[in-house]
Amino acid sequence: MVVADQAVAPAAGRVALVAGATGLVGREVLAALLTDKRYTAVHCVGRRPLTVKHSKLFSHVVDFATLDTLPGIDHVDDVYIALGTTIKVAGSQQAFRAVDFDAVLAVARAAKAAGATKLGAISAMGASAGSGVFYNRVKGEMEDALSQLGYMALVFARPSMLAGDREALAQAARPAEKLGLFAMTLLKPLIPANYQAITATQVARALVSAVQSADKGTRVLLSGEMQQVH
Incomplete structure (x- = not known):
């Protein structure tokens, strides 16, 4: 299914x-690209x-569980993946x-088949395939799997705690996140930059900028660096 004012994308x-x-x-990310x-x-x-x-x-x-090709998309240059739960x-x-x-890998593979050479993905602070924390381990395994797909350039954004209006997106409230953000605001001068809360807008702008400027290889963006992008 395609929803757009035009039937065919510009070449x-x-x-x-x-x-x-x-x-x-x-x-x-979408707002920045548009x-x-x-x-x-x-x-x-x-x-x-x-x-x-x-x-x-x-x-x-699309159904990510069965995605192997991109429907109605002939070519892709840059792919941005912000899937997460x-x-x-x-x-x-x-x-x-x-x-x-699984869904992240499915999109990345399909995009690669459509010609994509650069990929930017939202990961997590502490991502590591060897982590004892399940969440961080899956994120690390995701990064490792993407690295094996043959992209010319990869960018992984590993933000700390995200600040943003989840309720406006009809997402479930996260009380612990709100409490953490409040504590970080009070203690900000004492918290290293990479651990300070960061806005979704800052992460998105940093990711888009890094993908666009990427040449070859893999780059990891931490919160301290992403906070400097305007």
Whole structure:
């Protein structure tokens, strides 16, 4: 299913693909891409169509569990993946992994097959395949798996605690997150930059900027660096 004002995407200019555009960071990534003149088309894949309308935006409804090719998309240059959930929302570790690992890999593989050479993904602070924390271990395994796909350039954003209006996105409230953000605000002068709370907008802008400027290899963005991007 394609939702757009145009039937065919423009052929000239760069083409971006976004997965997770309805999320806290994903919506900010989408907003940045839609105002960036370097992109003439922005395709979004998700479980439901977007309500956002724009002349260069194309919304595709997909089932990540069975995704192997990108429907109605002939070519992609840059792919941005902001898919993510929590174990509480997902309901189990297996369901969490289906989103934060399986769906991410499915999008990355399909985008690579469509010609994408640069990929930017939202990961997490402390991501490591060897972590004893399940959440961080899955994020680390996701990074390792993406690194094996043959992309020319990879950028992993590992933000600390995210600040943003989740309720406006109809996402479940996270009391612990609110408490943590409040404590971080009070103690900000004492907290190292990489551990300070960061806004979704800052993460999105830093990720887009890093992907666009990437040449070859893998780059990891921590919160301290991302806070410097405007």
